[in-house]
Amino acid sequence: MKFLKAVLIVFFLLSVPQLSLAEHAPSPVNELDDIADQALQLTKAGKYEEAKQLLNYFSEEFTAQSMHQSFSMDELRILTISHNLALETINQASAGIEQKVNAVTRFRLVMDALSSHYQPLWVEMEDPIMEAFKGVKTAAESGNSKQYHMELNMFLAKYNIIQPSIKLDIPVEQAQALDARISYLDHYRHQVLESTEAMAELSTLQTDLEHLFENKKEDEADPSLWWVIISTGSIIVSTLSYVGWRKYRGQGEARTSERQKN
Known part of the structure; x- marks a missing residue:
């Protein structure tokens, strides 16, 4: 019975942060x-x-x-x-x-x-953007000019959707460097298939895009959420430890009483 009461207390304490958050108006x-x-x-x-x-x-x-x-x-x-x-x-x-x-x-x-401040929606565009860029790189490596221009246009259209959001979430220098590489590919698109230097830009841009999404996905959790998790974990451990101690103490007292009777 005491154990059940302790469990109910834990569930009540777990619900307190959620109730507190619900009280705040948007x-x-x-x-x-x-x-x-x-x-x-x-x-x-x-x-x-x-x-x-x-x-x-x-x-x-x-x-x-x-x-x-x-x-x-x-x-x-x-x-x-x-x-x-x-x-x-x-x-x-x-x-x-x-x-x-x-x-x-x-x-x-x-x-x-x-x-x-956490988990911006533009990060969810990683798959379609990286897939579009993969098409650009594959077409360039195969030397297919027509396919390259088509794939590049598709990539630019997708990147254009997230570009303003990126500028709000990453350092100015990083955003400018990324824009410069993409503008270079667009402006010199006719030379890309004929230039080793331009082909190297594709590989560099791929690395920059990968870092863009990887770095933004790091440390996405809200610190307040971690505080709730840690606090909740501490409550559970403390409650279960107390219940276990009471149970052990009760069993010890029962054995002592039994020996005294004998």
Whole structure:
């Protein structure tokens, strides 16, 4: 019975951090992030008018809450550009669904990078981007010019989606170096298949991209989450140790009483 009571106490203590977190209302930044996410979902569903209304609502809320005061000039510039591009693309009748989705996704990832300090959504683009780059490198190594240009265009389109978010999450020097390598491949794309130096740039860029995702995935856990885990573990160990000690003490007292009776 005592053991059951101890277990119930442990479960109660485990629920306290969750209840505490639930009591906190979402911050204005998180609310804006939710609006951006809803706009993206509507765009994917082909509901462009509703998505347009949400993008306009985002702008109104952003201004009303004076959220621009919470961001640096660079952050504000990147957010404004990505928002304007998303709204402009949504309004273009000639733009296809992929263009619209890519533009709103780009904006969504920027807002996420500004609102979350851990596990940014752009990191989840690792597989499609690395797969696209693999196609570029394979086409270049085989000397297939037509395939190379097609694969490079696909890679650039995918990288363009996460580029603004990357600038918000990594050091300026690293972002500039990465952009410089990608711009070099795009600008001198006709010479890549004929130049050993340009081919070496492909290998260097691959290494840079791998480091980009690997470094960002390191230490993604929120320190507060580790505190909860450590605290919870300590509570469990302490409780079980106490229960075990009480049980051992009770058994010892029972044996002593039995010997006294004999």
